[in-house]
Amino acid sequence: MEEQLRDLYSNLNKRALLIRYLANKTRNLESAHPFKKDYQRALNCYYLQDHPNYQLIGVLIRDIAPDESDLQNSYQKLESHVLNPRGIKLIACYIPIEKEKWNDLIRKESVK
């Protein structure tokens, strides 16, 4: 995760790739879909100025019991690189379901 965040901070092309990824994910959504609306708003905001305006948010998802050191370690590693001027938000989700089952669960959800 740290490497991905560091890349996104320092490499414009990587950020552009992420945006294209999101564009592909939203292209079939209705324009009124909340995610699409958020995406469009964020896109406008990002490109509005000569220097892109964005904030990095790292999300860690694990299938273990919550462990504060996960983010602390990451935060310390990233602090010197990306904290200023952008700032960074790190979020951790600890899910009490085994990682191997996630794919199936997500698919079932999307079928519904």
Next chain:
Amino acid sequence: MSYYLKYKYLEELHPKNLIDIDSIIQKVKIARRFESVEISDIELNKLVKAKELCELSIIDNWENQESENFKQLCSIYFDIATILQLPTDPQEEIFELIKIISFGYLGEGWHLVRQFLKKIDPNHFEKLNATQWNQRLLIVSFKALIAVVNKKNWEELRKAVEYINNLREEQAKFETSYLNDHLENQKKSVAAELIALYHLAKSIEILSQYLLDGQPNNALEQTTYHLGYANRYSDQAGNFSFKLLVQYFEPFAYKLIRNSLWHITRGTNSRVSKFNEFISHRVDKPVFEMLYPQREAILVGGLLNDAFDAVVINLPTSSGKTLIAEYRMLKALNQFADQGGWVAYAVPTRALANQITIQLQKDLAPINIRIEKLSGVVELDGFEESLLEEDAKFSQFDILVTTYEKLNLLIRQGVGASDDRPLVLVVIDEAHNLEEETRGIGLELLLTTIKKDCRSANFLLMTPEVVNSSEISNWLSADRGTPISLGLHWWQPNERVIGALIADGNRKKYNVILKTLLTQKGTFKVAEDIKIIHYDEAPLARSKVYGSAGVKKKFSALAASSLTDLSKIVLARTPGDTFDIAEDLWNYSTESFPDDDEIELVIKYVEAELGAEFPLCRFLKKRIGIHSSALPEEIRFLIEDLMANEKLKTLVATTTISQGINFPISSVIMASYSYPFSTMPHRDFWNMVGRVGRAGQDTIGFLGIVLKNDNELAKVMNYVSEAAVALRSQMVSMIQEALNYPSISFEQWLFREPKWSSLLQYISHLYKQTQSLDSFISNLEINLQSTLGYRQLNQIQRNYLRQNIRQYASGIDKNHASLSDLTGFSTITIRNLIGQLSDAGIKSSDWSPNQLFSKQGDNLKKLVVIMLRAPEIRKQMEEINIGEKSLDRSSIARLITDWVNGKNIESLASTYFPNDNFAKSVERCTRILYRNISNAATWGLAAIQKMPNSGIGWEKLTEVEKRKLANLPAMIHYGVNSDEAVLLRKNNLPRSLSSRMGELFRASVGDDIFSHSSTSIR
């Protein structure tokens, strides 16, 4: 559509983020052409942003790939991405290039993709070293892809297949170790990426194979299968960048297949298959893919659809219309093969007839299509008579290339009307000439006559953009006519800038500034003035070229001499101006050029034909050419050839060159946008513009209109911004004008405006075909409805036309009508010729070449006097005396005599124009001989021969004697005095060699020279 509107669309999608992005894109485009335009970092950053947002909009429209908006966005992306730096990281560079290729194709601009790739050093990718198997797969597949897109020849496509085959061999060597180098938990995604790459490589192999020979038949299905897998596995690989690459590659692959000759013409007929086979396998300029307009013409426009009798191809200049015509001709020949059908390909100029004949011979002769060309003179020489007579018995050709006027003569003599040897298709090149002031009415009535007389004839009219093309197709065939136009209004075959050239500064220190101009078409425009030339010490003071005493000729020569571009054209108003401008260019040129065999050969040819003192010999040494109707056809052709081979730096030509240039031009300096007596029509102007930066050239074309002073700017701005109006028949303006002078009869109009002859001849032709005046009159309305002009007239004009036609027809003698069809002269001229011949007392013996072209006799003089009274040629004959000292009738006759008897140009010039300086006298003599005498006197003499009281007893002559007599006018046309020499001149042998070679030819073949086809002579 202007580029402004094309790019504005992107701004509309991102109004807050891309303000004025159209100007920035255009500016950067122009900056790549003109170094003085500077681009700031801010502008470049905006462009990068625009590229990213454009890609996001493309993704947003991904499900609507056939929509115009999607194509427009892809084309915009291509335009932006190709003016920005490519990424430096090799993998990112490859990804970006694949994107550029794909979006270039999806934006219907594969020809631009090829142009762009040409600029990339081919060794660049060879040097890329892949340490990993997946990288190697990607790089080698990419190299194969580049070969597929470039496909300079058959070999390159074979190479693409080879690249992929080599990968198969390498797979065994590298795959296992590559997989083993990864951790267990990475293996699944790494393997998925490899599988995706294998499928990608396989689809590239299918593409190259399919382009090569149209196999496999189900290339589309096979590619879909492999790219489906590539897509699926790229998903599993978890590498989004790679997934995106596969996503973009997929529609490109389908587009490439859909663009291929094989896909577009599948199942048409065996001739088309043979043709595809030939043009895709030939070494020189093979064709594998069709341009967007060509594909649309066939698939959407129904070019090869049996349901359409008349197709009007309404496409921008340089859209590849000749190939479109070739497919349509093959279809027609195939359809009417059992009936012996033939095709007429009619063009406006002799130069174009030459070019087209060569092109068709190159493309179609190898598949056994026989092509013949008739000379551009409005008469049939003995060899042409023989060809047509033989053809009626045993067909001699499949396609006949000729000028509009010559075709008219043939059709009115019944050629093409018979069911045994029907004319099945008429191709009219540059059909917008329908509105040309003097010749348009003749072309219109030619088509009308074909409609009536040749019942099997279909039509293919090719024009640069005509807004009312559906009206034209409807006129030619009411329910079975169709216009073919482009769906994408912004599509252009090439990129260009149009601007006005002004001089800014003082004395000898000044700049030549290009002010780009806003037009309705695809041209770039920027707000800034562009400094294209700077002089610290110009050879001429500014006041000599620009301002109140400005001289455009001088300014053009100066500007052209300072531009470093290769292959530029300076457009002059008159043939005389071409010499003046070239002379200035010659004086300015300080460069020395290495010896060049091709140039030297042309110089020798010019020396042999026009003398060593002819200025062109000097000009060529400094790589300057001239081109106008004042030069012999062969020399014009050689000059065009030098241009095509990029041997000339500058060509100075008259505006007539705009019709049918088939060579690359990087820039045009227009010393004039007017013809000698009128402003250049908009359609002609845009036709000229279309030739600049033709498809396949790698720089933006540039056309600069030279101004005399600042006051002219507004006029020029207005001229280029006006859109072309609907094509109108010349009949409308003729009748409008005639209505203003109701007391003037149609007969009298002939003497005022020779173009009236075409209308009178049409009437007499119709009259000849009817039993009586009554039946002529009762069918008049129907026959007039067949013309385009009558449909465009209002009721008052129609009534007036009918009334006057009745009046004119009541005086027509049917014999004169027949003679009119034979000669291309109106019945009024015929009547006058007969009257004058009665007084001339020409006898049969006077018609032998020795008598007619003898210095002692005065028969030729008598005939010249008669010719000068024929309205159809009088103007051309009178041009002999325009401006300078007149030649009297005796001198004209003596000049013709000397010309036919082989005197060289230098000697003719010093004999007949002794008061001019030598160079001027040679120029003048050449202009008179090649522009006036070779056309008008030839036509006039041929017409006189056919008069009943010409003194020739045709009925007593043998066939060979008749043909020999029919060759007399051709002797004037070619400037030789024997039948053999005429034959050799027809096959482009230099005049200076023709007489001697003719003797040798006669010695080898005997008297039977009329049975030799042009191919056998060659």
